[in-house]
Amino acid sequence: MKKRIAFVLATWFGCGRVPIAPGTVGTFGALPLYFLVREGGTAAVLATAAVLTAVGVWAAGVVAESTETKDPQIVVIDEVAGVMIALAAARSTLGIVLAVGLFRLFDVTKPFPARRAERLPGGWGIILDDIAAGVYAAAVVAVVP
Template sequence: MEEMTAITEPEERSPREVWRDPRCLLAFGFGSGLSPAAPGTVGTLAAIPLYLVLEPLGVGAYLLIMALVFVIGISLCTHAAKVLGVHDHPAIVWDEFAGYLLTMTAAPAGWQWPLIGFVLFRFFDIVKPWPIGWVDRRVSGGFGIMIDDILAAVPAWFLLQGAARILG
């Protein structure tokens, strides 16, 4: 009689077990995604210093870096999800980095704009109005992890740019 072996899903692993993996460390937003409370919000906060470093670049260079953040993010998020055995684990916050940085594209100078961008991006990332929520539920893999945050950044960017024009 032939022995049957069950096919099992990968066992879910704690992010703290794998944080020494450089790709996971990046996917976890340099550890910010390991926050026990609101890891997406903490991950977005951790993206602010990166934005401040990139802010002086011209729009062309900034957009090139954004494209790299997105493409690299697909690979990082795919890897971390496989290692953890969970699609879009809360510790994976590279997508928040990408979404926040996209929100801040061509933002005006001044201390208030990174904060306004933070609030706008978090609102759309948490609420996930259509089509963001629809895409979030239907697109999987690293691309799926990244794309809903990119989509959340679009209305956040429009509102940020509108506020900058109105408030000058």
């Protein structure tokens, strides 16, 4: 049962099982949760990102161990947590669009030192590079009106 819950959460309710661009699908899969929690303000969005990060480290670690893969493509809870950080800085529709786009750009390109995070063991290595991408995107989005 624990492994099944880990797979459901790590794949963000199946978004990660989409055969084409699962990371992008997972990123867009975060939007309903964002629109739900943003009414609570930036603190609520960041708290959600923190919970997703903690749960994601566990779930991603379980999936990586179960699939014997260092960073399974089906794991997208890392994208969900990372884009939530980027979205926390959005103050407008343009900000939301930029947060999502810049998060994906930074997630794919992994500017220094994000790529180094992938060296960490288990779920930490899967999650933290996306957290860095979210922080990078948030830093840019924060200056957008």
